[in-house]
Amino acid sequence: MDPVGFCTQTRLLIVAGKGGVGKTTVSAAVARMAADAGLSTLLVDVEGKGGLPAVFGYDELLGYEETVMAPQRPGAGEIRARTLTPDDALLEYLEEHGMRRISRKLLSSGAIDVVATAVPGIKDILVLGKVKQLEQGSAIDLIVVDAPAAGHAVTFLTSASGLLDSVRVGPIRAQAQDVVDLLSNPARCQVLLVTLPEETPVNEVVETAYKLEDRVGVSLAAVVVNGLYPPRPGLDADPAEVAERQGLRLPATELEQLRAAARFRLGRAALQAEQVTRLARSLPLPQLPLPYLFTTEVGWPEVGILARALAAGVRALPIERAASSSGTVDASTVSPRP
Amino acid sequence: MSGVLDGGALEQLVFDREIVVCCGPGGVGKTTVAASLALECARRGRRACVVTIDPARRLANALGLSEVGNAPSRIDGDWPGELWALMLDTKSTFDALVTRHAASPEQADAILQNRLYRNISGVLSGTHEYMAMEKLYELHEQGRLPGSSDHEAPRFDLVVVDTPPSRNALDFVDAPRRLTRLLDNRVFRLLMVPTRAYLRAVSVATQAFLRTISKVVGAEVVTDVVAFFQAFEGMEEGFRQRAQEVHDLITSDATAFVLVASPARDAVREAAYFADKLAEAGIPTSALVVNRVHPRFVEGGSEPGGGSEGGSAGGLEGGTVATALAPFYANLAEFVDIAGREESHFATLGARVAPAPVARVPFLPADVHDLEGLAAVADELFPPPASQRA
Structure with missing residues (x-):
């Protein structure tokens, strides 16, 4: 499948995964992949954290207004980003429903918290309701939502269907219905899962995948396996023997450093390979591998590398996935094997 | 010398403190660190309990626990002390709290059946923190109070808890007081008074507010909210007092916060934010654990044998060699x-939390x-020479 096809299967792509797996980086890489393919992209941050703008070299936090993160380049689309926190969404909702005058007071008196408590998930629904508005209204080719971490991602995406069970009337119910319609429609919305090739993150992504599929009926696009040590052939020999064969005498400490580093990498790579296999067995979703970049901070050049790796993974996907909702896990025929 | 483990200073965590709260950003291994601290405590012959509230149940992965519950279960192993673990069942902890504070079984029932209560106890994310604090307090107190009815329960030397991922470390510290603040909401306190005279006193803003909620979420939600506050009538004081006690314990010297x-x-950015928030609240960070650090194969950070990225074989001669x-x-x-x-x-980050000791746990x-695995992490946190283990 070509990246344009992948990025235009649905206008909305929600990136979900547990904390620390690189969800924000992957969101940025998807946006860059889409932009590089000529599409305009909007990144939506629902937690108001600084990680997303930092990837694009911005020190300041994002605001409620869209900010250009990467301007249009020849042959490439623009990347914009904005926040959409629950409080933002709630205020906007109240204002749109003729409650502008009392909305601030509702917030400041704490009364709104009582109601938000009485109707669980109302804030998630308002956030997703606003996302739906963006999805339907804007001229943007792809909207990438950096979802809340881990367990919260499931809550975030299941709130709407939960609310349909408990609130029977009113505009909030209508809003929840709209959100459920959006999330469960494979032509409009997909979830991209992110994990690391490690024991616990793999367990959690499998669990999350089945929960999302069962409870929301959301279409799962693929699972991104982040942080894979890039292959480096030639490390499995003993550097001492290699040196000797070449008639070289290296200091013992240096040989030991070379040997230890090689052993470490081979060991971690073997563990990662095991987890990748286990993930493939437990979760029948295509995997998109991303390399570990040996850096502690991802910036624009690194996002470029990741975007190209992502595009390569996408090109390796079978083409027929584009046409239908075959990206979903069929829970009736596949049982989880954690 | 930054980043160098100060084992002695970390040891006070498992010897001098009664509660250790592990906080920090998501996905950094809080649960692993929490469980390792408790394990180390048991290895030193003491009785430790680790509590996790993480809905992803990572501790289960680490300790082989299968169920959530309200009572800690003991983990057998080759150590002189005792290691206990508990995966918190938020809802039943809350139910028990309500039942304890209720004046009658009827009052307890009315609350337990209320939809607002069920939402609060089952779903609300702040509730996880609140119940963890409550359980922490309970575990800390049990066996400590003379004449306590819990005399069967073990007295723990140390209770370690890992916090759920949240934006702010203070969400955790503040959690118990959040419910009391909810109960204190003036708008709803007025609603609880059933007489017409008081209803007339309800401000214009309150009426507008009620109309607003009814319009948006339907009148039934309002009914539920009012019923909830009515059912809680008379219990706030007990809750408030308990919340204060929990808060006092968690901000006392008995408790250490490990970032x-x-x-x-x-x-690092998120962790710094956590540390700042704690400092603002007058809570010092007792230790910083940097987890999942790559090993240093070359000490002192100097370049290996002159070798740099790419094809040169460390300045050595000969193409085939290279x-x-x-x-x-x-x-x-x-x-x-x-x-x-x-x-x-x-x-x-270490400079930010100074003079707190910094420990590194490598991959x-x-x-x-x-x-x-937990034992291996504990070995990194408490290097054997300092711990005098065999």
Whole structure:
């Protein structure tokens, strides 16, 4: 499948995964992949954290207004980003429903918290309701939502269907219905899962995948396996023997450093390979591998590398996935094997 | 010397403190660190309990627990002390709290059946923190109070808890008081008074507010809310008092806050934010644990044998030589580079929480998901020479 096809299967792509797996980086890489393919992209941050703008070299936090993160380049689309926190969404909702005058007071008196408590998930629904508005209204080719971490991602995406069970009337119910319609429609919305090739993150992504599929009926696009040590052939020999064969005498400490580093990498790579296999067995979703970049901070050049790796993974996907909702896990025929 | 483990200072966590709260950004290994601290405590002959509220049940992965529950279960192992673990069942902890504070079984029932209550106790994320605090307090107190009805329950020397991922470390500290603030909401206190005279006193803003809610979420929600506050009538004082006690304990010297982070930019940024928030509240960070650090194959950060990224074999002569050893030098250079970057990150964070000791836990040969792994982490946190273990 070509990246344009992948990025235009649905206008909305929600990136979900547990904390620390690189969800924000992957969101940025998807946006860059889409932009590089000529599409305009909007990144939506629902937690108001600084990680997303930092990837694009911005020190300041994002605001409620869209900010250009990467301007249009020849042959490439623009990347914009904005926040959409629950409080933002709630205020906007109240204002749109003729409650502008009392909305601030509702917030400041704490009364709104009582109601938000009485109707669980109302804030998630308002956030997703606003996302739906963006999805339907804007001229943007792809909207990438950096979802809340881990367990919260499931809550975030299941709130709407939960609310349909408990609130029977009113505009909030209508809003929840709209959100459920959006999330469960494979032509409009997909979830991209992110994990690391490690024991616990793999367990959690499998669990999350089945929960999302069962409870929301959301279409799962693929699972991104982040942080894979890039292959480096030639490390499995003993550097001492290699040196000797070449008639070289290296200091013992240096040989030991070379040997230890090689052993470490081979060991971690073997563990990662095991987890990748286990993930493939437990979760029948295509995997998109991303390399570990040996850096502690991802910036624009690194996002470029990741975007190209992502595009390569996408090109390796079978083409027929584009046409239908075959990206979903069929829970009736596949049982989880954690 | 930044980033160098000060084992002695970390040891006071498991010897002098009664409660350790592990906080930090998501995905850095808080649960692993919490369980390792408790395990170390047991290895030193003391009785420790680790509590997790993480809905992802990571502790279960590490300790082989299968069920959530309200009572800690003991984990058998080859150590002189005792290791207990508890995966918190938020809802039943809350139910027990309500039942304890209720004046009658009828009052308890009315609350337990209320939809608002069910939402609060089952779903609300702040509730996880609140119930963890409540359980922490309970575990800390049990066996400590003379004549306590819990005299069967063990008295723990140390209770370690890992906090759920939240935006702010203070969400945790503040959780117990959040419910009392909810109960104190003036708008709803007025609603609880049933007489017409008071209804007339309800302000214009309140009426507008009620109309607003009814319009948006339907009148039934309002009915539920009112019923909830009515059912709670008379119980607030008990809750408030308990919340204060819990808060006092958690901000006392008996409790230590351990900040857990990983050495990547975003995790460091978030961890720094946590540390600042704690400091603002007058709570010092007792220790910083930087988890998942790449090993340093070359001490002192100097370049390995002059080797740099790419094909040169460390300044040695000969093309064929270079190609055969090049992967080894290139690989080593990558790890030296990442170790240097990580070092600078946790030096920054270490300075932020000074004088708290900083401990590093390197990537281990295997992912931590069992007792053996936890023991390996504990060995890193408490290096054997300092701990005088065999």
